[in-house]
Amino acid sequence: MNILDALCPSRDVFVDLADKWVLLMLASLRELGVQRYSELQRSLGGISRKMLSQTLRTLERDGLVLRSVDPRVAPPLVLYGLTELGRxxxxEARTLCTWTEKRAATVHEARAAYDRRQAAAQEG
Structure with missing residues (x-):
């Protein structure tokens, strides 16, 4: 089955990966390694605690992130890292990140041109 088919079993995995924060979180864990909750939140800049928790649970459920707890420390030390599947x-997402960094200015220029055309069309 093709991912564009609504019944394709891979479609829900794709939708999870396409979430706003997932690729940024995967990139942070790839670049910075295992992190505490607060470190991960700081590295992502702008993510709410609720969204961070929700995204981490989704990635853990999908087998991409491993949550480990060290109860010997008070409060318990909770760390998040990538599983082999997550790595x-x-x-794979690194290619998209690299392209985005390289082409962001071009995309921003296209947006500005589009916005100017839309504004001109509304005026005329």
Whole structure:
């Protein structure tokens, strides 16, 4: 089955990966390694605690992130890192991240041109 088919079993995985924060979180864990909750939140800049928790749970459920707890420390030390599957998808996503960094200015220019055309059309 093709991912564009609504019944394709891979479609829900794709939708999870396409979430606003997922690729950024995978990139952060790939680049910075295992992190505490607060470190991860700081590295992402702008993510709410609720969204961070929700995204981490989704990635943990999908087998991409491993949550480990060290109860010997008070409060318990909770760390998040990539699983082997998570490292694999984070590496695949690196290409998209690199392209985005390289072409962001071009995309911003296209947006500005579009906005100017839309404003002109509304005026005329």
């Amino acid at each position: 694999e998808v984070a590496e």
